Amino acid sequence: MRRGGVALVFALALAALVGCGKSDPGGSGPQVTFNTHCAKCHAQAGQPGGPGIGGSRGPKLDKIGAEPGRNAEWIAEFIRDPKSKRGDAKMMPAFKGTIPDEQIVELANWLAAKK
C-alpha cells in the first residue's frame, strides 16, 4: 500500500512536470491559474486535481463556452464575483482581489473557448 502510494505520487509529479514543459515553460497561463485556484472544485474525476473517488463540488467546465450566454465577459464577471451573475451561486468564492484581473480575463477567455 505504502509503496504503491509513493509510486503514484512520483508518477503524478512526473506527469505534471512533463505536462508543464510542453504547454507552458514559464509555469503560468490560464491552465496553471485554473489548476491552482479552480481545479479543486471543478476538475472531474480522473482529471488533474480532480477527486479520486466521488464527485466534484463544482460543475464541469469542459464545454462552458458552448452554454448560452457564457461568453468571456460573463465568465470574467462570474469569477470576480459569482453572486453578481447568478443569485443562486453559493459555494464558489469571489476571486476579485485574489487573482490579478489580467489573469481573470485570460482565464475567462480560455474557458469561453472551450466548446
Ligand code: HEC
Ligand atoms: C469552492 C469550490 C469552487 C472553487 C474554488 C471554484 N468554483 Fe467555480 N463553481 C463552484 C460551484 C459550486 C459552482 C456552481 C454555482 C455555485 O453554487 O456557486 C461554480 C460555477 C462556476 C462556473 C459556471 C457558472 C455557470 O452558471 O455557468 C464557472 C464558469 C466557474 N465556476 C469558474 C470557476 C473558476 C474559473 C474558478 C477558479 C478561478 C472557480 N470556478 C473556482 C465551485 C467552485
